[in-house]
Amino acid sequence: MPARTISALPPRPAKHETLQPPGWPAPKGYANGIKARGEFVFVGGMVGWDEKENFPVGFVPQAKQALQNIVAVLAEGGARPEHIVRLTWYVIDMDEYLAARRELGAAYRAVLGDNFPAMALVQVGRLFEPQARLEIEATAVVP
Numbered sequence: 001m002p003a004r005t006i007s008a009l010p011p012r013p014a015k016h017e018t019l020q021p022p023g024w025p026a027p028k029g030y031a032n033g034i035k036a037r038g039e040f041v042f043v044g045g046m047v048g049w050d051e052k053e054n055f056p057v058g059f060v061p062q063a064k065q066a067l068q069n070i071v072a073v074l075a076e077g078g079a080r081p082e083h084i085v086r087l088t089w090y091v092i093d094m095d096e097y098l099a100a101r102r103e104l105g106a107a108y109r110a111v112l113g114d115n116f117p118a119m120a121l122v123q124v125g126r127l128f129e130p131q132a133r134l135e136i137e138a139t140a141v142v143p
Contacts, residue, residue, distance in 0.1 A: 015143035016085055029105065030119035034085040036141035041077035045090065045135040046070050047127070055131040059096050062133050064107040070138045071111060081112040083140040087119045090135045094123040097134075 019033030020026070046069040048062025049055045056062055071081055091097045097104070127135050 016083075016141060027116075029108075030087075030116050032118065034118050036085050036143075038083075038141045038143040039078070041074055041079040041083070041140040041142060043070050043073045043138040043140070045137050046073070047129050047132040047135050049129070049132075055129075059093075059133045060100050060103045060107050063100075063104055063136075064111060066134060066136045067108065067111040070136060074138070074140055077140070077142070079140040079142045082115045083142050084112065084115055084117045084138050085141050086117050086139040088137045089119065089121045090124045090127065090137075091121065092124065092127065092133050094121075097121065 015038065016034050016036035018031045019035055021032070024032065046066045047055075048065035048069070050065060056065055070084075074080065074083070089097075129135075
């Protein structure tokens with residue numbers, strides 16, 4: 001059976017609510033919390049390699065590829081980028097991430113659109129794949 005693509009999936013609007021305590025400053029690029037109902041789709045840690053396990057050079061190209069890999073796995077579960085309610089980023093170098101925030105934001109929006117779920121960012125000493133600069137986990141809820 002051929003892999004499903006995003007365009008082949010029936011449209012399903014996201015049905016989740018952003019949680020923001022009164023008086024808290026609005027977060028930039030993420031949500032403090034999400035309330036959602038539906039079927040869960042969990043995506044394990046994705047690194048930025050292509051289907052032949054080749055890594056692009058650079059932090060932002062790897063991040064963009066990792067996000068594209070997440071979208072491909074979501075499609076297998078009937079989910080779309082707008083159904084993502086949580087992302088956890090694991091990075092080797094926090095300074096590298098911070099220096100690339102503008103370009104990273106553009107790559108993020110190009111792949112995931114304007115959905116800004118609850119997110120966590122963790123610096124780690126090492127990842128399983130030696131060439132990986134980051135790894136991203138995702139949780140989606142399909143209404």
